[in-house]
Amino acid sequence: MATFTKENLMYFLDNHARYKALFLLLLRADEPKTSEYLAEELHVTSRTIKNDLKNMKQTLQDTGISLCSKRGTGYYLAFEEEALLSEIKALFQLYQPSKLNTDKDLRVSYLAKRLLTSKVPLKIEDLLAELYLSSQEALTAELKEVENLLSKYQLKLMRKAHHGIWVEGEAFGRMLCMVRIYKYFHDGSQTPFAVADFDQQFQCDEESYQKMREITFSTLATSKIVFSDLYVERFVLFLIFFRNQVLQQTLPTLTFPTIDFAFEQTQEYAFVYELTHKLRTQLTGFDFPNDVLQFFTYLSVMSTDLYRFSDCTEERYGTLVGLAEETRNWILSLFSADLNSNFFDDFTTMKDLLKIMIPISLKVKLSISDDIDLGIHDYEKGMMKRPVIYYFIQKLTVSFAEHYHYTFSIREQYLIFGVILGTINRIKLEQKKLKLAIIALDGRLSTQQLKFNLQAYFSEYIEKIETKVLYELEVMENPDYDYYLCIEYGKNLNIHYQPIYFADETLSESEHVSSLKNIFLTAYDYDERLPKLDVIEIEEGFAFKEFPIQQYLNQASNNYHHLRVGEKNEVSVYFSLNHESEKISIYHYSREEYLSAQSEKYVIVADLNINGDFKKMKMFLTLIDKIAEDANKLIFQQTDKKNSYARFFI
Template identity: 25%
Template sequence: MTILLRELMAADTALTSRYLACVTDVSSRTAREDIKQLDELLEGAHIESIKAKGYQLTIHDNQQFRSYLKNAYQEKPLDDPVIPNSPEERVRYLMKRLLLEDSYVKLEDLSEDMHISKSTIQNDLKHVKQILKKYEIVLDKRPNYGLKVKGSEFKLRFCMSEYVFERDKKAEPPNQILTDQLDSLTEAQLSKIWTIIIEEIKANEITPSDIAMNNLFIHIAIACKRIKSGHHVSIYKINLDEIRNQKEYAVADRIVAKVEECLQLTFPHEEVAYIAIHLMGTKMISQTNMKEEEIGKVLDKDIYQVTLAVLNRIEEKFDLNIRHDRELIVGLALHLKPAINRFKYGMNIRNPMIDDIKSNYPLVFEAGIAAGMVLEEEMGVAIDENEIGYLALHIGAAIERGKIKQGPKRCLIVCASGFGSAQLLKYKLQSEFDSKLEVAATTEYYKLQQCPLEDIDFIVSSIPIPDLLPIPVIEVNTILAEKDLEKIETMVFKNTVRMFDYVKENLVFLDQPFSTKKEVLTFMCKELEDKGLVDDRFQESVEEREAVAPTAFGNLVAVPHPITPQSDQTFLTFCTLKKPIQWGEKRVQFICLLSVKKGSTEDLQSMYEMLGGIIDDISLVQELIKSKSRYDFTQLLLSKS
């Protein structure tokens, strides 16, 4: 959502859902859902849907909107142990602080907040003024009041889009990680290469993701170094007629020509094709109609084989049905080629989305870990957590595409007003959702207990249902309102899972006194071993997974699990603590240990989504932590899932 708001703030025209989906690397449907959620969160502004044009941010109260941004995105050094130290970090902090303040800020306050002298801040402010000048914004200084930015609201908004959301970290060339390794290129040359790429991409309205931009930049920089060193390497020799006909090929040709002129080099002809493929990304699938075997001929042979090995491992472990997703094959392969070069040259790229990926897409992150393990085995390179996050994004996009292709959900209609009103509900739902939803049956409430629910995904009811059921119940009006349809739509396009199958009272341990992660894991694993659910290797596998990346997801929650399935059944084990403990870099008081059945074909995606819903619900986690009986705990958990 941060990226969506950033893009909407920076635009002076409406943006289509397709474009927003592209920059956030999700499906158009997911982008539309995210826009709805963002609109509900905004204060002092709303997102307007303009027919045939897209979405546009409209600000009706500048002060309230700025206050919203300040509360949501303002850094607070005093609350954060990481205080900005370098000149770059201080300038970034000052830019964000001044842009978000609606009133004047005193130098003394900045000095105290940042733990530095006034003279240092005054020096940093010179750089701030230079940046603001590019946006036609001035830094107004008033005696006894302090400092305040002034400019047109649009210019201020555009500048905020660049600095409030830390866009500058990604919009600048990653020279810092390259300078030491590519000593044959100067920083000025690297910046020129970046500028050439940016200019050509903007001029031709190509919108690669930030990581794709970094990948392409690093690839060209490394290619320049190798050519200067006399290594004239041809990547592949194939018939590229279809790719040559694409717009991206002409753009790649111009990028190469400008870099050659700038650095006085001659690139191998195949480099143009490689850069074109990179610019096309997964569009290559739709624009050239390539089949899977043809894709293998276009991509680097070794990378293609590693990509297949990664996908085979993911399919074997998680059964996500994404092994033959052609967009995933291309996207992953294009990402891996420069990524592996980065590993070999010792370059690490920070992933600003890593915490969000771990919290919101835990299954996808686990699949990224599996991918990283294959790369370590096949290529002998160590994969860090940031890179795992980027691999996970490709996998997550494939899962979202898979959802769109799934069969219809099945619902049961419960109505108290007679057969006629039940039929009205049925035909309205069929009209609205067509082939995406199948109405299995209609029934009165008193007959509900006789209805089999094994193959039903959810119930639509025009009356309250007090019973605790193993599937979700959506209460609606007999004459469906817009809000009713939105609730049903959310269920139609989401996977569901039955909590009843996995939550057992005897696997709930409340208000425990442990003070370390090791103590918690030892206790929980020993309980499971005593109950005959796992063997003595289980804890070792759980700790092996923790060593890759801690499983604390924020909101005081951790979801530890073995690195590979170890048990004969799938189950959840819960533990709450008297006081929060340190778990990696986060504090944890609620632990949900997940164990998946060996060789399971269960819907793990739904399981993780369900856990994600619990993790994100702050009030629910607090209630669960306060629970004093196992019965209350499980009932509360089931009622909210």
């Protein structure tokens, strides 16, 4: 390998800002990047990027670093030795990013940290240089996200020509925002865009840190309030933050909005008072004034895990309970109207939602939208498995922000989602016992394990189980079985009995039992309670065109909801839940090549009259869940003459 010097590389990159940004993009990438991607990131043309890459390739010759390209894939850096790669990454302080830390996320984090800690306005050109960007347009999207974040804490991003940009707003909102950024983006590793002034606010020696945690845990354990583990860690982080402010003599006076809430009468205040007293006796920096005690009391109320309904009283939380009841009722009214069912009838729903809304009510009063969104759990992925409920949660989030000027975090959306899902899960459907036929392709003895599992785990759902060979079924005049079961090899045979379940013999007993559960979903009378299922082939005249959905919706109604489901969003669902005449229609193209770039593979139009029928509503939600789980189940409906809902549960 030729001689490589850090000085030569740094000199070249420091004198060519765009080359430096380009080099860092490729260095951080874990896969090849196209010239189009690189051009978009650096806000230049693809042609300019290709010229830059050509010049950079020549410059990197004989350094042990090669700029390589792969047709149809993109450009990447290759290192002759792993030690050289480590040396370069150390030089630029680059480490493997977490799943949240995309380049844009890092830039947003960096800008927010710089703005929140700077004592003077920051000039755009300085920020561009710090982030290795070449044009002001490159920061437009990032600054917009910073503004959105700041607005949740009643902070404003101010601008003045030839002067710079800065943040204005109350200190308590600024501090909440700083901790949220720290916890959201900080994963314990260094990042390429560190902000020393920001990081200094959270520095703490290990001994003091452990002592703070120990005292906080013991005090909390003997108090009358409960925090989740995540909120405890955030609380300790605030202790570190405010302690540093005291030690550095930079603690500002905190001014709060005037709200009707006697915080000093709460159990949370008693906890904060006791905790800070204990901390003062063992550590310096905890001589907190009254406004900081008020801040920590508010923080404690916002962090409280209210698992006992008996704690949700006006004696404990004063006016917060009234606002929590108002917002809870507003949410349930919205869901009742959207799903055409009365959610107020479920007392558990009323209780659980009130527990969630009491901490949120304090934040509503303070006009801040604060929470923990650590990115350690993919809340959205879980909610998307129940697409109709998730759709209404998103709709609720927008409406609530407009009405109460509070934006639910993704975690809070998930909590409300859980309450609504609990309501749905508590709905009991009538169940009929099934008549089952096991097809013995390989002899009756080969069916014994399947029959045993059915009888052992599902006997209460079964009227009878009979083992039959195919020729016996053929000579029966009218087989009246609800379900047929067969070994997986039967998929290779032309078995026309439906609905049929093919048992995978390679599954373990627990996996086998789990897969069999779907059969017994058909024991609920979907075909009896839901309207007849129509499967309609889209006319060839619409081949290669966008499906004219408006022609197929009930023109008398303008309240259709629309969502897309399936792994590739290949199914469009239009549904209305307050129609007098009911139907569910599945539209599909006869040939897949007829699809245009704008067309979905399937379009479902559901006109239902729920009218307070929780059972029908649950069936519809479950039906859409099943389609979202596996859109290929719609293929069977194209060939099934019965068009039974049972096919969705195979």
